[in-house]
Amino acid sequence: MPKKLLIAEDDNFLVKMYKMNIEKDDLDVEIVNDGSSAIASIEKSKPDILLLDLLMPKVDGFAVLEHCKEKKYKFPIIVMSNLSQEVDMQKCKDLGATDYFVKSDMDLEELASKVQKYL
Amino acid sequence: MFSITKINVKLTAGFCLAAIIPTFLVMVISLKQIENSLTEANFQRISSITTLKKEKIELFFEKLANDITIIQDYTIIKEYLPILETYRDNPSDSKYIEAKSALDLQLSTWSKTRGEIADFILVSTDGTILYATNDWHAGEHIGKPLPDPEGLAFLEGKKQIYLTDVFHSEFTSNGFGMLVTAPIVNANLQNIGVIALEIDMTPIYKMIADHTSLGDTGETLIGRNEGDHALFLNPLRHDQKAGLTKKAVYANSASLPIREATQWKAGSSFTMDYRSVPVLATWTPLQLPSKNLIWGLVTKIDTAEVIAPLVAIQRTIINLTIGFLVVILLLSYFFARSISMPIANLRGAMQEIASGSFQVKIAVKGSDEIADLGNMFNMMVQRLQSANKNIEESTKELEDIVQETTKQNTNLEDSKNATLNILEDLKNEADNTKKFQQAVEGSTNPIAITSPQLELLYVNPAWELATGYKASEVIGKIPDFLVNDKMESEFFNKASEWVQHGDSYHSDDFIFKRKDGTTYNVDFTMYPIMGEEAPVFLVNIHHNITRRKREEVAKSDFVSIASHQLRTPLTTMRWTLEMFLKGKAGSITDKQKELMNDAYQCSLHMTETISSMLMLSKIEAEKLRPQPAEVNLQTLFEEVKDSQKAAHIEKKQEIHIQCFEEPVAYADPALLREVIMNLLSNAIKYTPNGGSISVTAKNQADDSVLIEVSDTGYGIPPRQQDQVFTKFFRADNIVNLPESGTGLGLHLAYNLVNLLQGKISFLSKENTGTTFSISLPIPPTL
Numbered sequence: 001m002p003k004k005l006l007i008a009e010d011d012n013f014l015v016k017m018y019k020m021n022i023e024k025d026d027l028d029v030e031i032v033n034d035g036s037s038a039i040a041s042i043e044k045s046k047p048d049i050l051l052l053d054l055l056m057p058k059v060d061g062f063a064v065l066e067h068c069k070e071k072k073y074k075f076p077i078i079v080m081s082n083l084s085q086e087v088d089m090q091k092c093k094d095l096g097a098t099d100y101f102v103k104s105d106m107d108l109e110e111l112a113s114k115v116q117k118y119l
Numbered sequence: 120m121f122s123i124t125k126i127n128v129k130l131t132a133g134f135c136l137a138a139i140i141p142t143f144l145v146m147v148i149s150l151k152q153i154e155n156s157l158t159e160a161n162f163q164r165i166s167s168i169t170t171l172k173k174e175k176i177e178l179f180f181e182k183l184a185n186d187i188t189i190i191q192d193y194t195i196i197k198e199y200l201p202i203l204e205t206y207r208d209n210p211s212d213s214k215y216i217e218a219k220s221a222l223d224l225q226l227s228t229w230s231k232t233r234g235e236i237a238d239f240i241l242v243s244t245d246g247t248i249l250y251a252t253n254d255w256h257a258g259e260h261i262g263k264p265l266p267d268p269e270g271l272a273f274l275e276g277k278k279q280i281y282l283t284d285v286f287h288s289e290f291t292s293n294g295f296g297m298l299v300t301a302p303i304v305n306a307n308l309q310n311i312g313v314i315a316l317e318i319d320m321t322p323i324y325k326m327i328a329d330h331t332s333l334g335d336t337g338e339t340l341i342g343r344n345e346g347d348h349a350l351f352l353n354p355l356r357h358d359q360k361a362g363l364t365k366k367a368v369y370a371n372s373a374s375l376p377i378r379e380a381t382q383w384k385a386g387s388s389f390t391m392d393y394r395s396v397p398v399l400a401t402w403t404p405l406q407l408p409s410k411n412l413i414w415g416l417v418t419k420i421d422t423a424e425v426i427a428p429l430v431a432i433q434r435t436i437i438n439l440t441i442g443f444l445v446v447i448l449l450l451s452y453f454f455a456r457s458i459s460m461p462i463a464n465l466r467g468a469m470q471e472i473a474s475g476s477f478q479v480k481i482a483v484k485g486s487d488e489i490a491d492l493g494n495m496f497n498m499m500v501q502r503l504q505s506a507n508k509n510i511e512e513s514t515k516e517l518e519d520i521v522q523e524t525t526k527q528n529t530n531l532e533d534s535k536n537a538t539l540n541i542l543e544d545l546k547n548e549a550d551n552t553k554k555f556q557q558a559v560e561g562s563t564n565p566i567a568i569t570s571p572q573l574e575l576l577y578v579n580p581a582w583e584l585a586t587g588y589k590a591s592e593v594i595g596k597i598p599d600f601l602v603n604d605k606m607e608s609e610f611f612n613k614a615s616e617w618v619q620h621g622d623s624y625h626s627d628d629f630i631f632k633r634k635d636g637t638t639y640n641v642d643f644t645m646y647p648i649m650g651e652e653a654p655v656f657l658v659n660i661h662h663n664i665t666r667r668k669r670e671e672v673a674k675s676d677f678v679s680i681a682s683h684q685l686r687t688p689l690t691t692m693r694w695t696l697e698m699f700l701k702g703k704a705g706s707i708t709d710k711q712k713e714l715m716n717d718a719y720q721c722s723l724h725m726t727e728t729i730s731s732m733l734m735l736s737k738i739e740a741e742k743l744r745p746q747p748a749e750v751n752l753q754t755l756f757e758e759v760k761d762s763q764k765a766a767h768i769e770k771k772q773e774i775h776i777q778c779f780e781e782p783v784a785y786a787d788p789a790l791l792r793e794v795i796m797n798l799l800s801n802a803i804k805y806t807p808n809g810g811s812i813s814v815t816a817k818n819q820a821d822d823s824v825l826i827e828v829s830d831t832g833y834g835i836p837p838r839q840q841d842q843v844f845t846k847f848f849r850a851d852n853i854v855n856l857p858e859s860g861t862g863l864g865l866h867l868a869y870n871l872v873n874l875l876q877g878k879i880s881f882l883s884k885e886n887t888g889t890t891f892s893i894s895l896p897i898p899p900t901l
Binding site for chain 1: 254255292679680682683686687688689690691693694695697698701703726729730733789
């Protein structure tokens with residue numbers, strides 16, 4: 001069974017990048033554009049890994065993290081945001097994020113290999 | 120005098136005894152009654168909780184048994200279970216898939232609507248699991264036997280509806296689970312398998328652990344009979360780890376309630392619980408649909424908590440009785456004295472007459488027989504006296520009176536003058552007070568004056584306007600209604616304690632709540648007006664600083680969001696260019712590649728600029744507060760070097776790291792990293808290919824730490840050396856190099872080192888190299 005990768009990202013340009021670089025045969029990639037759709041998708045079927053943006057419409061990434069923490073889900077959650085402040089990173093760690101990447105500081109290739117590591 | 124005291128004491132003691140004995144009796148009787156009604160009420164209360172929870176638990180299991188009876192007849196199961204068994208070794212067969220999805224559709228939906236059903240399992244005739252609704256569970260268990268520790272779930276479930284005992288399960292929210300099993304029979308009455316529901320005990324345990332009406336110590340617990348002891352099935356209020364681990368040995372007298380309950384008896388009593396604490400307990404056995412489950416339920420509450428009100432009442436009664444006795448004692452004493460005193464006076468007067476003096480008169484009070492005796496005695500003495508009076512005495516008295524009158528006239532004049540003076544003073548004083556009052560009343564700052572115990576004595580109109588409370592509503596009250604709950608304790612403890620010794624208290628962290636419930640941030644000051652030693656009044660002044668606070672937050676949010684919004688499009692540009700450069704977007708010419716690489720470098724440069732500006736704006740807004748900790752410099756340097764790997768390898772530069780032994784500094788790790796990162800990145804940029812760079816840490820004689828970053832680079836021209844740390848500075852000799860720079864790195868490093876309370880300086884020679892030195896402050900002695 002292919003593994004499910006859920007990407008929650010509201011910027012369509014970035015979504016396109018992810019699709020072009022992460023999509024593979026053995027990976028079932030699902031993309032949602034806001035936090036409430038992310039929660040709905042998680043509840044429908046648990047992903048094997050979640051790539052999560054923080055600033056999103058309706059429900060933000062912090063709320064998604066809170067939801068997963070409350071439900072004690074164990075799948076890895078990689079936060080990918082352009083919020084670069086220590087306080088935001090600490091907050092995500094406290095809410096159970098597995099890793100935190102500042103998008104603008106990362107090469108795309110580097111990112112793809114990091115995601116691969118958690119699969 | 121001796122005999123009078125005796126009469127007095129006798130009478131007083133008599134009255135006291137007459138009052139004490141009934142008081143004492145009434146006290147003892149009423150206390151006993153209160154105790155009886157208290158324990159009675161508590162027994163009734165916990166007994167009704169016991170009954171209620173027993174019914175709920177029994178209903179829960181009855182419902183499960185009913186559910187599984189209905190499920191036994193599901194045709195979908197009868198139809199598809201044999202298919203699953205037939206094709207169990209070939210799950211990719213279309214028939215298997217069809218069967219599984221048909222079951223999923225009905226059973227998953229059903230079990231998901233029921234919070235207490237952790238999983239819905241179908242078991243084959245050989246006892247191995249064929250199907251489970253929970254995917255996670257399915258992955259673990261398909262092909263294996265049911266996970267019940269006794270191993271009876273399948274064997275018994277083949278015959279009839281069977282409930283296992285509670286066991287530890289990793290598939291339930293609280294770690295406690297049960298299995299309910301039942302046979303599935305086809306149209307020919309052949310057994311084709313077993314249904315197993317895995318029960319999540321969370322909802323039922325939650326109901327059991329509900330301590331409503333059970334005070335601070337009471338609880339409900341359940342246990343099961345295990346021969347010579349009972350095993351507690353749920354986590355206990357005073358021992359959260361007791362579920363399925365703690366035993367109550369029947370031979371132990373403290374196990375009485377759970378022993379009786381698990382031996383089919385109900386009852387209630389004063390007894391001991393598992394902590395050997397005296398408790399009131401009621402207990403009852405549970406009637407469950409599977410005969411193997413011998414469970415009992417106990418509800419109990421600490422006796423100490425139950426009789427706590429009694430102790431309080433007792434104390435009040437004792438206090439009242441003592442007060443009452445003092446009053447009785449005083450009354451009896453005065454009453455006794457009203458009898459004994461006249462007798463004593465009479466005796467004294469008679470003694471005087473006996474010695475020849477007639478100047479005797481007894482004070483007579485009241486109109487009783489003793490008073491009559493006194494009056495008659497006085498009359499007798501008066502007659503004796505008048506016979507002996509002479510005129511000279513009367514004349515002398517008259518002279519005295521005249522003299523006295525003259526004297527009184529002089530005194531009258533003096534006191535008139537004195538009164539006028541006092542009136543004058545009072546008028547002045549009143550004028551001053553009035554001025555002061557006008558100043559306070561007219562002030563636009565909210566001012567309140569309180570007693571040292573914080574009771575409001577005065578509030579000015581500005582205070583009324585700010586808080587929405589009228590003076591008449593609040594005078595005499597403690598203004599804790601102004602603070603939010605969480606602030607309350609801080610407010611009282613800090614502010615009022617602080618000012619007891621004459622210091623004033625100031626804080627801008629309070630949030631006040633108006634009468635209408637809205638809140639505002641205040642800058643709050645409390646000044647004590649001191650008496651001899653302690654304050655007499657406290658003057659409290661506050662300003663509304665909501666706007667200022669809001670602006671502070673808005674400013675810091677704005678910078679952080681703006682930085683985020685700039686980075687997001689940059690990310691797309693960077694990644695797009697990266698795809699071109701790595702050939703992932705089709706082939707491009709070398710010229711195009713070169714230009715795209717330039718654009719790529721620029722995007723990196725811009726990201727760096729945004730980071731530096733964000734950090735600078737935080738420093739300028741004084742938002743960065745260093746949090747010093749022990750930092751291992753060797754590790755820090757290695758990490759920074761590693762992050763710059765691509766750049767220095769490309770330029771074929773050597774980077775040497777050298778530290779003193781156990782190189783530990785005391786500074787904010789993130790800020791120090793930023794400083795070293797900026798210095799090293801500069802050194803790499805402004806040192807030609809093949810150059811060498813060193814990062815060293817030395818321990819100074821005074822225990823301070825000296826960090827140096829040296830390069831063999833272009834150096835800084837002497838005429839520009841005084842501008843090195845200014846914002847956007849770029850040296851003349853490097854502006855034409857291909858290296859891009861923000862001009863912010865050194866400015867940022869300078870400001871960060873200042874924040875870390877260290878010093879930064881440098882030595883540089885053009886075309887030879889530059890050394891930046893940072894000295895970090897001496898760590899505090901721990």
